[in-house]
Amino acid sequence: MLEINDLIFRWPGQTDATLNIPKLEVAPGERVFLHGPSGSGKSTLLGLLSGVNKPESGCIRLLDSDLAQLSDAARDKFRADHIGTIFQNFNLLPYLSPVENVMLGCHFSRSRSERIKASGKTLIQQAEQLLQELGLDTSIMARSVAQLSIGQQQRVAAARAFIGQPELIIADEPTSALDADNRNAFIELLFKEASQYGATILFVSHDSSLAAMFDKHLSLTDINEVAQCS
Amino acid sequence: MQLITLATKSMFNRKASVLLTLFTIAISVMLLLTIERVRQEAKSSFSNTVSGTDLIVGARSGDIQLLLSSVFRIGHANNSVSWDSYQDIKAQRGVNWAIPISLGDSHKGHAVLGTDSTYFAHFRYGKKQPLAFAAGRAFVNAQEVVLGSEVAQTMHYQLGQQIVISHGMGNTSFHHHDENPMTIVGILAPTGTPVDKTVHVPLAAIEAMHNQPKSAPRMIGKPKLSAEQDDAHEHNHSHDHGHADEHKHNDSHDHDHADEHDHGHDKPDTIAVAVPAPADLHGDLIGEPKQITAFLMGLDSPLYTLQIRRNINHYKAEPLLAIMPGVTLRELWRMLGLVEKILLLFSGVVVLISLLGMLTTLLATLNQRRRELAILRSVGARPRHIFTLMSSEAILITAAGCALGIALFYALIALAQGTLQSQFGISLSISLLSHYELMLIGVIMAAGTLMGILPATRAYFYSLSDGMSIKL
Numbered sequence: 001m002l003e004i005n006d007l008i009f010r011w012p013g014q015t016d017a018t019l020n021i022p023k024l025e026v027a028p029g030e031r032v033f034l035h036g037p038s039g040s041g042k043s044t045l046l047g048l049l050s051g052v053n054k055p056e057s058g059c060i061r062l063l064d065s066d067l068a069q070l071s072d073a074a075r076d077k078f079r080a081d082h083i084g085t086i087f088q089n090f091n092l093l094p095y096l097s098p099v100e101n102v103m104l105g106c107h108f109s110r111s112r113s114e115r116i117k118a119s120g121k122t123l124i125q126q127a128e129q130l131l132q133e134l135g136l137d138t139s140i141m142a143r144s145v146a147q148l149s150i151g152q153q154q155r156v157a158a159a160r161a162f163i164g165q166p167e168l169i170i171a172d173e174p175t176s177a178l179d180a181d182n183r184n185a186f187i188e189l190l191f192k193e194a195s196q197y198g199a200t201i202l203f204v205s206h207d208s209s210l211a212a213m214f215d216k217h218l219s220l221t222d223i224n225e226v227a228q229c230s
Numbered sequence: 231m232q233l234i235t236l237a238t239k240s241m242f243n244r245k246a247s248v249l250l251t252l253f254t255i256a257i258s259v260m261l262l263l264t265i266e267r268v269r270q271e272a273k274s275s276f277s278n279t280v281s282g283t284d285l286i287v288g289a290r291s292g293d294i295q296l297l298l299s300s301v302f303r304i305g306h307a308n309n310s311v312s313w314d315s316y317q318d319i320k321a322q323r324g325v326n327w328a329i330p331i332s333l334g335d336s337h338k339g340h341a342v343l344g345t346d347s348t349y350f351a352h353f354r355y356g357k358k359q360p361l362a363f364a365a366g367r368a369f370v371n372a373q374e375v376v377l378g379s380e381v382a383q384t385m386h387y388q389l390g391q392q393i394v395i396s397h398g399m400g401n402t403s404f405h406h407h408d409e410n411p412m413t414i415v416g417i418l419a420p421t422g423t424p425v426d427k428t429v430h431v432p433l434a435a436i437e438a439m440h441n442q443p444k445s446a447p448r449m450i451g452k453p454k455l456s457a458e459q460d461d462a463h464e465h466n467h468s469h470d471h472g473h474a475d476e477h478k479h480n481d482s483h484d485h486d487h488a489d490e491h492d493h494g495h496d497k498p499d500t501i502a503v504a505v506p507a508p509a510d511l512h513g514d515l516i517g518e519p520k521q522i523t524a525f526l527m528g529l530d531s532p533l534y535t536l537q538i539r540r541n542i543n544h545y546k547a548e549p550l551l552a553i554m555p556g557v558t559l560r561e562l563w564r565m566l567g568l569v570e571k572i573l574l575l576f577s578g579v580v581v582l583i584s585l586l587g588m589l590t591t592l593l594a595t596l597n598q599r600r601r602e603l604a605i606l607r608s609v610g611a612r613p614r615h616i617f618t619l620m621s622s623e624a625i626l627i628t629a630a631g632c633a634l635g636i637a638l639f640y641a642l643i644a645l646a647q648g649t650l651q652s653q654f655g656i657s658l659s660i661s662l663l664s665h666y667e668l669m670l671i672g673v674i675m676a677a678g679t680l681m682g683i684l685p686a687t688r689a690y691f692y693s694l695s696d697g698m699s700i701k702l
Contacts, residue, residue, distance in 0.1 A: 052607070072694075073612060080610025091605040095243035107232075108610030160609065 001200050002026040002049070002168070007058035009048060017056070018044050020225040024218070028167070029198040031191060033211045036220030042204050045220065046170055049202070050083050051075030063167055080109035084161030084199075086190075088173040090153045092145040092160075098152075099141050102127035102159045105166075112164020123163075130159040134189055150177050154186060162193050169194060171203045175210070187213055233615060237622045240602065244595060251588045252631045258584040259635025259674060262577040263667055264642055268650070269570045270666075271658050276563060279423045280526075280555050282354030284535050287311065287319065287542055288524035290549035294565075297558045300331060300524040303341040303424050310521035315547055320525070322541070324534035327352045329526040332436050332519065335395050340381045342395050342429045344436035344522075346515045350376075352528055355423045365389055366416035371513030372434035376416035380426035389414055395431065395439060434517030527552075581674055585681050588627055592620070592685040596692070603693050616693040617686045624682020625675075632671050636663070 004024035010017045019041050026032050036042045047053040048060060051067050054075070060067040063082055067075055084105065092101045103123045106113045116126045128141065134155040145153060154174060161169050171190065175183040187203070187210065194201050203214060211217040241248045280286075280301050288296040289309030298304040320328040329352055332344035343349075350368040353361055366389045369376055377387060387393065392411040412431060420426055529535055535554060542552035603616050611619075643658050650658055663671070 050608075076607075076610070076612040080612075085608050087608070091601070091608065093240075093602060093605055095239045100239075104606075105609040107236075108606075108612070108615065 001028040001030065001063065002202075003059070003061040005059045005061075007048070007060060008056045009044060009053065010056050011044075017226050019048070019055075021045075021058075021223050022225065024223055026200060026202065026216070029194075029200055031194070031201045031213075031215045032203065033214035033217045034202060034204045034220060035206065035208045035211060035217065036204070036224075037206055040220045041224055041226070042220055043172070045224075046085075046172055046204060049168075050085065050170065051079045077109075080105070081111045082167050084163070084166040084169045086154075086157050086161045086169070086171040086174040088176055090157035090174075092153055092156055094144065094146045096145065097142060098131060098136070098145055098148065098156045098159075099124060099127045101145055101156055102130060102163055105160055106164050109164060112166065115164050127159065127163060130162055130193075131156065133193060134159050151182060151186075154178070155189070158186075158190060158193070162199070165197045165199065167199060169199050169201045171201065173205050174203075175205070176207070183210070184213070233619050234622055234626070237619050237626060240599075240619075241623055241626065247591050247595065248627060251584075251591045252627055252634065254584040254587050255581075255628060255631025255674075255678070256634035256638055258577070258581040259632050259671070260638040260642060262574075262581055262670060262674075263636065263639040263663075265570075265573050265577045266667055266670065267639075267643065267658060269574065270664070272566075272570075273563065275422050276566075277559060278356040278421075279559070280355060282352075282358045282528060283526045283555050284529045284532065285527040285539055285542070285552045286524060286555055286558075287316075287527060287550055287552045290551045293551070293553045293558045294562050296524065296551055296553055297555060297562060299333065300526070301424065301555065303333065303343075303428065306334065310523055311525065311550060312521050312548055313519045315545065315550065316522055316525055318547070319527075319542060319545070319550075322538065324530050324538055325527055326530045327528045329353060330433060330516075330519075330522045331524050331526065332433055333523045335436065335439070337381075337393055337395050337429045338385060340378070340385075340427055340429050341424070342431055342436070344431050344433045346433055349430065353425075353526070355421050355425065359421075361421070361425065362419040364417045364419040366414070369415055369430070369432050369515065372432050372438055372515065372517065373412055373513075374415040374432070375412040375435075376418060376430040377414055378418055378424075378426040378428045378430070379420040381429055382414075382417040387414055387417075389417065393429070395429070395435075432515035432517075433519050433522070434514050437517040437519050582677070584631070585628070585674070585677050588624065588631075588678065589681045589684060592624060592682065593688070596620075596685050596688055599689075600692050603689055607693050611693075613690050613693045617690040620686035620689040621679070621682045624685070625679050628675055628678025628682075631678075632674055636671070 002025065004021050007019060007021040007024075008017050009019040034042065034045075044053070048055055048067070049062065051070070052075075054072075055068050058068065062078070065078060067078065070078060092098075093104070096104065106116065106123055113123065116123055119126070121129070128138065131141065132138070136152060136155050136159075140148060140152060145156060148156065154177075157174070161171075169190070175186055178186060190201060190203075191213075193199075201214075203210070286296060286300050288300060289311055291308060295305060299306060316328070316330055319325065327348055329345055329348045331349075333341060335342040335344075347368060350361055355361075363376075364379060364382075366376070375393060381387065391414050393414065394411050412435060418425060418430075527538075529538060539552040539554065542550050603611075606616065606619070607613075640660060643660055647658050647660075
C-alpha cells in the first residue's frame with residue numbers, strides 16, 4: 001500500500017533536511033498510528049504522502065505509483081482519487097451544507113464519482129448515507145456547517161474523507177478537541193467505516209495514549225533520522 | 231457541484247463586499263450607458279433639427295447665436311431684420327424660397343413663431359421631411375394658430391380651442407395679449423425638433439398683438455392702426471420685458487374695464503369654441519411688419535450659397551448675417567462634442583474605478599480566503615481549479631454588475647424620459663442596446679475578466695505554496 005525508501009525532504013532555502021526516512025511500510029487495510037511531538041515533521045510527511053510536496057530524493061510508493069516521479073498535476077489527481085483527509089480543525093467550507101461539504105471531494109475526482117455511481121447511488125444519497133453511518137441524523141443536513149457542534153463537524157469532515165472510497169485515509173490529529181470517550185468513539189467509527197471497503201488509515205497524533213487502538217504504531221522520532229539527530 | 235456554483239456560494243458568503251462591488255459596477259455601467267444614449271439621441275435630434283435650408287439670415291450677431299435663436303429657440307436675437315431687407319434679399323436671383331420668422335413671444339412657456347404660409351410649404355427637418363399635420367390645417371388668417379405636437383399634448387389643446395399669446399418669453403410673462411385670442415386650426419405631427427414645442431402664428435397676428443392698445447376693442451384680423459398707436463407700440467423683437475403696462479387679464483372677452491390691472495388669472499388662457507369653417511376665412515397672413523427676427527432661405531442651386539451668403543454679409547442697407555445651418559450645426563456640435571467627450575471620459579473613468587474597486591476587494595479578501603483555497607486543494611482541487619474559481623468570481627461580479635447596470639439604465643431612461651424631452655428636447659426611446667452600447671458592455675466585461683486574472687494568479691500561486699496546510 002505505502003512504501004517509503006530513502007526519503008529526504010528539505011524546505012526551500014534550508015540547509016538542513018526536515019525529513020530523512022530510510023524505510024517505512026504500510027500494508028493495505030492497516031490502521032497505523034503515527035506519533036510525533038510538535039515540530040517533528042508530521043505535517044511535512046503528510047504533505048509528501050498527499051503529493052502536495054515532492055521529496056528531494058527517495059521514493060514514496062503509494063498504490064504502486066511513485067509519487068516522486070509524478071508531475072504536479074498528476075500528484076494532485078492522485079490525491080483527489082485515492083486519499084481522503086480529516087484535518088485537526090476539520091476545514092469545512094462554511095457556505096456549504098453538510099451534504100455539500102461531503103460531496104466536495106467527488107467534484108474534483110472522476111474516479112470517486114464513478115465508484116459511487118457503480119454502487120447504484122447518487123452522490124447525495126451516498127453523502128447522506130455516510131453522514132448517517134457516522135451518527136448524524138437527517139435533521140442537521142439542511143443546516144449550515146457553522147451551526148453544527150464540534151463533534152458533528154468532525155463527523156462531516158470524516159464523511160468527506162470517506163466518500164468515493166479512497167484507499168488511504170489520513171487523519172491529522174482529528175480528535176484533539178474531544179474528550180476521551182468521544183475520541184475513542186470517533187476512532188471506532190473511523191475503523192468501522194474503513195473496514196467496509198478495506199481502507200488504510202494513517203492516524204497522526206501527538207497523544208500516544210491512542211496507540212493501543214491501532215494495528216501498528218510508528219513514532220516519527222524513530223523513523224525520521226533528522227529527528228533522531230536533533 | 232460545478233466551480234461556478236461553488237464560486238456563487240462563496241460570493242454569497244461574502245455578500246456585503248460582493249454586493250457593494252456589484253452596485254459600484256452597476257452604477258458605473260448605468261452612467262456610461264446613459265451618457266452614451268443621451269449623446270447619441272442628442273446628436274441625432276440635433277442634426278435633424280433643420281434640413282433643406284441653405285441659409286439662415288438674421289441681424290449681425292454670432293453664427294451660433296443666430297442658429298440657437300432661429301432654430302433652437304434658445305436665447306434671443308438682439309436685433310432684427312427689416313422687412314424691406316427681407317423682401318429685397320428674397321427677390322434676389324437664385325433665391326427659391328424664404329421663410330420669415332418672428333420670435334419673442336410665448337404661450338405658457340412655449341415659443342411663439344410668427345411666419346407665413348411658406349413655412350408649412352418649405353420648412354424641412356430630419357432627412358428633408360416636410361411638416362405634416364396630425365390634425366387640422368395651416369393657418370389662413372391672422373386669428374389662427376398651428377401648434378407643435380408637444381404643445382398640444384402637454385397643454386391638452388384641441389382643434390377649435392382659443393389661446394392667448396404672452397408678450398416676451400418664459401413661463402411667467404406679465405403681459406398677455408389677451409385682446410387677441412387665437413383659434414387652434416392645426417396640430418403638427420411630432421418631429422422630435424423644437425418645432426414640436428412651438429406655437430405657430432401668422433406674422434400679421436404678431437404685428438396685430440403688439441400694435442394693439444390695451445384699451446382698444448378686440449382687433450383680430452384688423453392690424454391697421456393709427457400712426458400714433460403704431461409708434462407707441464412699435465413692435466421690436468428686442469422686447470423690453472419689464473413692460474410698463476404689464477397687466478393680467480382673465481379671459482373674459484368683455485373688456486369694459488380693460489385698464490384694471492390684475493383681474494386674476496385663475497382661468498386657463500383658452501376658450502373652447504367650435505372649429506371655424508375654413509371657407510371665407512382667408513385673410514392677410516403677413517400684414518405690414520416692419521421687422522422680423524430672421525428668415526430661412528432655400529436656393530435654386532447650392533452653387534449660389536456662398537455668393538448669396540457673401541452678398542448678405544456685405545449687405546449695405548443694414549448689418550446682416552447669413553449662416554449655412556449645416557456648417558454652424560457642425561460647429562456647435564463640435565463645441566458640445568467636447569463636453570460630451572469629457573462626460574464620456576469621466577464615465578469611462580468611473581467604470582475603471584469601479585473595476586479597480588472590484589480588484590481591490592478581491593485582492594483584499596484573498597488573504598482571508600487562503601484557508602478556503604487550501605481546503606479545496608485538500609479535497610482534490612488543482613491549482614487550475616483555484617484559478618478558474620477566482621477568475622469566474624470576477625466574471626460573475628462584472629456580469630451581474632453589467633446586468634444590474636443595464637436594468638438601472640432602462641429604469642433611469644423610463645424615469646427621465648419626460649424631463650429630458652420637455653427640458654432639453656432629447657427624446658430617449660426605450661430600445662434595445664445598440665451595437666456600440668453592446669460593445670461598451672463587452673469592453674467592460676473584458677476589463678472585468680482581465681482584472682480577475684490578477685487575484686486568480688495570486689490565488690494560483692498561493693495554492694501551490696500553501697498546499698493543504700493553511701499558513702495563517
